[in-house]
Amino acid sequence: MAGSELKKKTKDLIDQLSDEDLEIVLPVARRLAELEATREIEQNEALMKRISDGLEDAKQGRTKNWRKVKQENQ
Numbered sequence: 001m002a003g004s005e006l007k008k009k010t011k012d013l014i015d016q017l018s019d020e021d022l023e024i025v026l027p028v029a030r031r032l033a034e035l036e037a038t039r040e041i042e043q044n045e046a047l048m049k050r051i052s053d054g055l056e057d058a059k060q061g062r063t064k065n066w067r068k069v070k071q072e073n074q
Helices: 002-016 019-043 046-061 066-072
Strands: none
Touching: 019 046
């Protein structure tokens, strides 16, 4: 089934849910969106390298005071 068809069927089902059911579904939908965002980040090799480098910089004490950086960029 194509993605657009799945979205339409999902939206149709959501439209049929009661408010009580929507209160149950909403946290699940939010969590799925979070997992998708995480997967996109993890699949981006360049971004993962930058994150890894940043964590290593922090571990080695190569950091800057955010207040000073903010003042410098105003």
